Amino acid sequence: MEHQSHPSIEFRHVPMVPGVLSDLEQLRPALLRDVAMRTRDDFHVDTPDLERVLSEALYNERYRLKHKKRLWLRPGADEILWKRVQNGLLKPAAEVDRAILLEQVIDHYAEEIGGHFDSRVYRVASRVTPVALSFLLNTGMKRLLPWKGIESLRDCIHIVGEVPLLQKLATRGTVLLVPTHQSNFDSLLIGYALHLMSLPPFAYGAGLNLFSNPLIGYFLRKLGSYTVDRQKQNAIYKQTLKNYSVRSLRAGIHSIFFPGGGRSRSGSVETRIKLGLLGTGLDAQLENMQRGHLDSRVYVVPMVMSYHFVLEASALIEDYLADVGKHRFLLEPDVGNQLLKILGFAWKVFSSRSAITVRVGRPLDIFGNFVDDDGTSIGPQGLRVDHARWLTTRGELRAEPERDAEYTRQLGGRLLERYYRENTAIASHLVAFVLFETLRKKYQDFDLFRFLRLRQDQRSLLRTEFMQAATHYHERLMQLVSQEQIRVAPELMTSDMERWVNYGVQQLGLFHEGGVVKMRDDVVTTTDLRLLYYYRNRLAGYGLSLLADQSPGSTDGKGFLV
């Protein structure tokens, strides 16, 4: 039973551990040059094809600049570039060399993507972050004392799982950390958790939207983050981004990105993985191996966070429901008083405490095999996996795009499986699950969208009925734990039902105006069915729901995530 963080983590100030990223400023010019060169080579095609590639990029970019929200801080530079490309393409190839236009586009993208690293900013950030976190997580009065700031986080952040192995692998090879993504808060939390683990700085593939906030953008840019703009869908951008990731992993820069794409809209654990950047781990390792470093390794380390509350939960679940429901989902007008909301939020922040679990999952190799304490890949029956052999085709160690894409697809599948197994069930999610499922049993004919419009008087259960269901679901959850299908937080490792239920009710969506679940006298009721669904979904995909025989991410006949 894990009551707190791994013993190797001391909540005290940790001096910066230098890593390859610390030398980014020296490496950067050569790295960007290499990225640009590689990308140019990838588009080494004849002029008509090059013209097509450039035209497609121009079309996509002009559409983006016209219709999408501007994220990049230098939209002017974007416009100048694309105007130049347009003018160039209008002239004959003999007059304007397409290869030079391509070069300009690639250089522009490479400069946009590439990060910087400033050790001074890192040191400031490592001092400021615990203070910010302790305020956000409300660690009690201790947080007001500067020297107690970090220590007070001990009760609020539980960093558990394969901490020593991650520490070891970070010295043995390059780590590609791939966390689940629920909240904008994730990045801050992960960055600080890595720092507490005495790991060297990690480069973070951050959505470009985060950079548009000047303060956050400044820190991200100076801490080695590279930008990922999901609005740019053209082949040149994607290839430049991929090559940047490959090149920095090859150089030994530990990296983080969220393979699920954006934050989970439904609240569930990731059900899909984007393979583009994930595959750069294999590419980087293979390139190093081809250069004679046969023992070069990239380790893929999953990480799963569990929150009792997610500040953006309302917006996220509305997004999700609007997307899957289309015409069946009706947006409710927001009638809340903004000032009251803020006051309510502040009151809750100051009057309660909440803990977050950060679990470091079992590290995998680039194929999805587990690795042992020495970083050696272990296949079926404990047999050692020979990477060079797995990457050999027709007797030669070589890149085979389709083979490597399939290996990466299999890694993605494995990663999804690991996310579910490494997920930590917490009391609030179980409370949400119990209440949602028990209510649903009463209205089995309703589809999801009709169910979400239940009247207030239809959303209640008798306490006895609720407790009975809680006992049942708790038992089933513990069965899953014994089968290693899921992890469980310490508060649920008890037979004292009253205790975990009360704790869960109190913690569930702590900061949402009006709360999510209320327990008064003999009645348990929900004040917000959508939020209840959001938090309940963290336990979807385990076969606990009414129709429980489908794979994670699928919905039953009535539209509920199973």
Add this chain to the structure above:
Amino acid sequence: MEKDFWSKSIVGVVGGGSWGTVLAQLMSANCAEVRLWLRDEELARSINGTRVNSRYFPELLLDRKICAYSSFERFFDGGEINLLVWVLPSMVCRENARRIAPFLHGHELILHATKGIEVGSMKRVSEILVEEMPIRRVGVISGPNLAHEIARQVPAGTVVSSLFPEVRSAGRILLERDFFRVYEERDLIGVEWAGALKNILAIASGALDARGCGTSARSLLLTRGLAEMVRFGVRLGATEQAFLSLAGVGDMLATCSSSLSRNYVVGYQLAHGEKLDAVLQRLGRVAEGVTTAESVGSFARLQGIDMPITQSVCRLLEGRITVDEMIRQMRE
């Protein structure tokens, strides 16, 4: 260039039954050496001495490049095997995969030719191989291939399917002959399931023929049976396309209308009032459809997949209904 590589390669065949022997013979024309593993030491010695697999093909003279082994140590000794063809019954796949695993290096490509699934777990053979062996590049050979016909070099074709293109092309290069055409297909799940599911229909088809139901009845069975196969396969992640290929419809037509098919024979003899145990014993070889029907039937019931023909075949195999009742139930 790819052809060059395979023409200089050693390939292995695990399983010296009728289809394993024919596959070894097919590949011998396109590679440097074929190693054939079989359980029976005596038979291995006899094959090496006479170049004939007397148990299955007394009339077929095997190529000189084929050498038989009965021990895995010797099978894997010497030059490295680049591709393995796996031709063992599904029920012994897992245990043999475990035995072979320590001999593999990881570069080997594996193509299996087993048209069955694991009882209980419902796992496809490619899944079992990946679970038990330190390799990932697997695929399947499947199609309307009656071993004795292919041995006579009558015009025929097959499908090689894998998620890895190099496995597909290796299979095509090694197996293709003037009389034998090889098609590549990406949908591994579909091809494996099509190969397994059609065996259930073959049992029903054998029973119908034994009752003299005629061509119209068989057409009805096969058309409805194909719809059943597609429903099931799609639910498990396959595409419809795979079921319409040579490995789907093609294999179904061959297996369900040929007295050379083991599963067909099972249905035929059951319709003549024989007991299942006696039929299987007399057959002396594995009829994958029997175990596949049990697993698929119970899975479909649990999942609510509509498979009336499979359910009728299950009841027939369990001895709960007669062939006439099965035919009646299939009409309902």
